[in-house]
Amino acid sequence: MEEFLQQLTNGLAVGGIYALIALGYTMVYGVLKLINFAHGDLFTYGAYLGLTLLTSLALTDRLGFALGVLVLVLMVMGLVAVLGAILERAAYRPLRESPRLSAVVSALGASIFLQNTLMLIYGARFQVYPDDVLPHTTLDLFGFYIPLMRVLIVLASVLMMIALYLFIQKTRIGAAIRAAAIDQGAARLMGIDVNRVILLVFLLGPALGGVAGLMVGLYYGQINFTMGWVYGMKAFTAAILGGIGNIPGAMVGGLLLGVIEAMGAAYLSIAWKDAIAFFVLILILIVRPTGLLGERVADKI
Amino acid sequence: MNRIDGWIAGLCAALLLVAPLLLNAYWVDVLNSVGLYALLALGLNLILGEAGLFNMGHAAFYAMGAYTAAILNTRYQIPILWTLPLSGLVAGLFALAVARPVVHLRGDYLLIVTIGVGEIVRIALVNDVFGITGGANGIFGISRPNFFGFIIRQPQQFFYLIWGFVALTIFLLLRLKQSRFGRALNYLREDAVAAEGSGINTAYYKLAAFGLGAFWAGMAGCLFAAKMTIISPESFSFWESVMLFMIVILGGAGSIPGVLLAAFLVIGLPELFREFSSARMLVFGLVMMVMMVVRPQGLLPARGRRFG
Numbered sequence: 001m002e003e004f005l006q007q008l009t010n011g012l013a014v015g016g017i018y019a020l021i022a023l024g025y026t027m028v029y030g031v032l033k034l035i036n037f038a039h040g041d042l043f044t045y046g047a048y049l050g051l052t053l054l055t056s057l058a059l060t061d062r063l064g065f066a067l068g069v070l071v072l073v074l075m076v077m078g079l080v081a082v083l084g085a086i087l088e089r090a091a092y093r094p095l096r097e098s099p100r101l102s103a104v105v106s107a108l109g110a111s112i113f114l115q116n117t118l119m120l121i122y123g124a125r126f127q128v129y130p131d132d133v134l135p136h137t138t139l140d141l142f143g144f145y146i147p148l149m150r151v152l153i154v155l156a157s158v159l160m161m162i163a164l165y166l167f168i169q170k171t172r173i174g175a176a177i178r179a180a181a182i183d184q185g186a187a188r189l190m191g192i193d194v195n196r197v198i199l200l201v202f203l204l205g206p207a208l209g210g211v212a213g214l215m216v217g218l219y220y221g222q223i224n225f226t227m228g229w230v231y232g233m234k235a236f237t238a239a240i241l242g243g244i245g246n247i248p249g250a251m252v253g254g255l256l257l258g259v260i261e262a263m264g265a266a267y268l269s270i271a272w273k274d275a276i277a278f279f280v281l282i283l284i285l286i287v288r289p290t291g292l293l294g295e296r297v298a299d300k301i
Numbered sequence: 302m303n304r305i306d307g308w309i310a311g312l313c314a315a316l317l318l319v320a321p322l323l324l325n326a327y328w329v330d331v332l333n334s335v336g337l338y339a340l341l342a343l344g345l346n347l348i349l350g351e352a353g354l355f356n357m358g359h360a361a362f363y364a365m366g367a368y369t370a371a372i373l374n375t376r377y378q379i380p381i382l383w384t385l386p387l388s389g390l391v392a393g394l395f396a397l398a399v400a401r402p403v404v405h406l407r408g409d410y411l412l413i414v415t416i417g418v419g420e421i422v423r424i425a426l427v428n429d430v431f432g433i434t435g436g437a438n439g440i441f442g443i444s445r446p447n448f449f450g451f452i453i454r455q456p457q458q459f460f461y462l463i464w465g466f467v468a469l470t471i472f473l474l475l476r477l478k479q480s481r482f483g484r485a486l487n488y489l490r491e492d493a494v495a496a497e498g499s500g501i502n503t504a505y506y507k508l509a510a511f512g513l514g515a516f517w518a519g520m521a522g523c524l525f526a527a528k529m530t531i532i533s534p535e536s537f538s539f540w541e542s543v544m545l546f547m548i549v550i551l552g553g554a555g556s557i558p559g560v561l562l563a564a565f566l567v568i569g570l571p572e573l574f575r576e577f578s579s580a581r582m583l584v585f586g587l588v589m590m591v592m593m594v595v596r597p598q599g600l601l602p603a604r605g606r607r608f609g
Contacts (some may be wrong), residue, residue: 035409094594100408101355102593105550108543109589116583229539233420236413275424278417285414286402 005144007266008259012150013150015264016157020212020236022250023164024084024244030181030245031194031201034100037107038087040232041114042206046080046213047223048118051127069218073156081203087114088202111229118225125224144210146161148182153215153221161251168247176200178264230274234261239283243291251294310558321457329456331572333528336463337521341566342548343470344517345559350515350548350554350603351483353411353490353596354404358419359545361383361399362515364426364537365392366522371440371532372433381443381527382446385520392519393512400511402503419542446527459528466524470517471557478557484606486510487555516577547585551592553599562601 021043028036053059053075060068091110095103137148168174179187180197188194216222216231234257244254257277265273284291321329322378341363348356366388373387403414428437446453446462453462477483485506488496497503527534546566552563570582592599 035413091590098593098597101526101550101554102597104355104409104412105547106590106593109586109593110544111586112543113586113590114583116580116586120580120583145359197302201424233416237417240410240413271428272424275421280415282403282421284411285406289406 002144003266004147007262009146009150009154011259011262012255013153013157013258014262015238015255016154016268017212017215017219017254018231018235018258019161019236019251019254020157020208020215021231021246022239022254023161024209025236026239026242026244026247026250027177027201029239030247031177031184031198032096032103034092034103035107035236036092036175036205037104037232038091038110038114039116039205039209040228040230040235041111042084042087042228043078043209043213043216043231043235044211044223044225044228045083046076046113047217047227048122048127048213049079050076050214050217050224051129051172051223053056055130073214076208076210076214081207084202084206084209086223088199088205092202109177115225116230122225123183126224126227129221129223131221139144149219153219157212157215160211162207164204165247165251173200213259234277237277237284240281241284243293246291246293249291249293256292305560311364314468321460323560326456329570331468331569333456333459333463335423335564335568336460336467337528338545338548338568339467339526340463340521340524341518342545342552342560342564343467343474344514344521345545346514346549346555346557346560347477347486347517348510349516349549350556350560351478351486352507352508353408353492353554354507355408355512356415356420356514357412357542358415358417358540359514359518359547360537360539361419362392362396362518363424363522363525363541364422364534365395365515366519367526367532367537368426368434368440368522369519370523370526371443372456373608374526375440376433378444380447381523382448383445385523388523389519392522393516397508397512397513400508404507404511416539419539421536422535423534423539426537432437433597435533437534439531439536440526441531443526443530443532444484453527463528466520471561473493474557482509484505487606490555524589547589551589551599553602555603556599556601559599559603563599566600 004259024039024042024200025036028034033237047210048113050072053072059072062068063071087110092103095106138145139148144220176187176192176197177200179190179192180194184194188195212231213223213228216227235254238253238257239250240253241257242249242251257280260280261273261276264276268276317332324332341359344362345356345359346352348359369388369391370381370384373384374381399418403411406414426439427437431562434440448462453459485496485501488499488501489503489506493503493516525536530538548563548567549560551567552561553559567585574581
C-alpha cells in the first residue's frame with residue numbers, strides 16, 4: 001500500500017508535468033493542425049532558464065522560498081512565452097499555406113536548432129539544480145510521507161490547468177481560440193483575428209511548457225539539453241491519449257499517462273519505463289485513434 | 302533521362318569509380334558512410350518520397366537488419382554476406398507487421414507512430430531482448446565479409462562493395478519507378494482517395510512500399526554490421542531516423558539524384574567542417590527551416606513523368 005501510494009503520487013506529479021506540456025501540443029494542433037516538434041525544446045528552455053535565474057538572482061534567498069519560486073515561475077513563463085512567439089514567427093508563419101510536410105520538417109529543424117543552441121551555451125553535460133535552495137520537507141499525509149515538492153507540483157499543475165480551462169471556456173478570447181480550432185475560415189468571417197489567436201496559442205502553450213520544465217528541474221534536480229524530446233514525445237502521447245485538440249483531454253491524458261508509467265515502472269519493469277508511453281501511443285492509435293475524449297482523426301481508407 | 306543528365310550521371314559514376322584510388326583511407330571511409338546512408342535514404346525514399354508515407358522510424362528497420370546479420374554471424378557462423386537477403390527479409394517482415402495496423406493513419410499520426418516504433422526497438426535492443434542483442438554494449442566480433450575467398454577488410458574494398466550495391470539499387474529503383482507499381486505509389490501520394498477510386502488497392506501498395514523500403518534498410522544494416530564488425534543500439538537512435546528523413550526531404554522527395562546529392566551533403570559535408578563539429582547540428586536545424594521556406598521541393602526535385 002505504501003509503495004502503491006508513493007507510485008501513485010509520483011505518477012500524478014509526473015503526469016501533471018506531462019499534462020502541462022501536452023496542453024501546448026494540443027492547443028497548437030487544434031488551431032494549426034501542426035505537431036509542434038519544437039515544443040519539447042521550449043520545455044527544456046524553461047528548465048535551463050529556471051536554473052540560470054534561480055542561481056544568478058538568488059531569488060529564494062532574497063524573497064523567501066514561496067515568493068521566490070512564484071517570481072521564478074512567472075519569469076520563466078514570460079521568457080519561454082516570448083520564445084514561443086518568436087518560434088511561431090520564424091519557423092511556422094512563413095509556412096502557413098504550405099503543405100503539411102514542409103511545416104513538419106521546419107518544426108523538426110527548429111527543434112534541432114533550439115536543442116543545439118542550448119548545448120552550445122550550457123555544454124552537453126547534465127546541469128544540476130542547487131540542492132540547498134529548496135526545502136526537502138516531506139509531508140505527513142495520514143501516515144504516508146510524501147515529499148513537499150511532489151505535492152506542490154501536483155497542486156500547481158492542477159491549478160494552472162483549471163485556470164486555463166476557465167480562460168478557454170469563459171472568456172471571449174477563449175471562445176475565439178475554440179472557434180479558430182473548429183474552422184479557421186469561418187472564424188475569420190466572424191471577425192476573429194486568427195493570426196492573433198495563433199500568436200496567443202504560441203504564448204500560452206510555451207508558457208505552460210516552460211513551467212513544466214522548471215518543475216522537472218525542481219523535482220529531479222538535474223536537467224539535460226536533450227530531455228525535451230523524450231518529455232515532448234510522452235506529452236504528445238498524452239495529448240493523443242486524451243484526444244488531440246481537446247484541452248480537458250490533454251489534462252486527463254497527461255495525468256493518466258504519468259500514473260500508467262509510474263505503475264508500469266514499479267510493477268512491470270523499470271528498464272522498459274521509457275517504452276511504456278510508446279506502447280500506449282501505438283495501442284491507442286490502433287484501438288481508439290480519437291483518444292479518450294477526442295475528435296475523429298483517422299481517415300479510414 | 303535526357304542527354305545532359307546522362308553525361309552528369311556518367312561523370313559522377315566515373316569519379317566515384319576512381320575515388321578510392323585518389324583519396325586516403327579516411328576519406329574513403331567517409332564515402333562509405335555516404336554510400337550506406339544513400340542506400341538507407343533510397344529505401345526511405347520509396348516510403349516517404351514515392352508513396353508519401355511519413356516514416357520517421359527507419360532506423361528501426363536498419364537496426365533489425367544489422368542485428369539479424371550480427372546474430373546469425375556471431376552465433377551460427379553464417380558468412381556475413383550470406384545473411385544479406387535474410388537481414389532484408391526480417392526487416393521487411395517486421396515493417397509489414399508494424400505497419401499493418403497503423404498504415405491507414407493520417408500523415409503526421411503515422412509519423413508519431415513510426416517514431417514510437419523506432420524508440421521501442423531501440424529500448425528493446427538496450428534491454429537485451431530475448432537475451433540475444435547484447436544489451437547496451439551491442440554485438441562485437443562480427444566477421445569480415447568473404448567474397449568468394451577474398452576477404453574484404455580495407456575501406457577501399459568496402460567502397461566497391463557498398464557503392465556497387467548502391468548502383469544496383471539505383472538501377473532497380475529506376476525500373477520500379479517506371480513500372481505500374483511505381484506509378485501506383487505516386488498516385489497514392491498525390492491523392493489517395495482518387496487512387497482508391499481508380500481501382501488501386503491503397504492498403505496493399507502502402508504496405509508494399511513499407512515492406513520494400515524496410516527490406517532495403519535491413520540489407521543496408523547487414524552491410525553496416527559487416528563494415529563496423531561491432532554494432533550497438535546507439536547507432537540506431539532517433540536522430541538516425543531524423544537524418545534519413547532530412548536527406549530525403551532536402552534532396553527532393555521521390556528524386557533519386559536528389560537523395561544521392563543530399564546524402565553527400567548531409568553526411569559528407571560536415572566532415573569538411575570538423576573544427577565546427579559542435580555547431581553542425583545547429584546549422585542543420587537552420588538549413589531545414591530555411592529550406593522549407595525557400596525551396597520546399599528539395600534541391601533536385603523529382604520531375605514529372607513523361608510518356609512516349
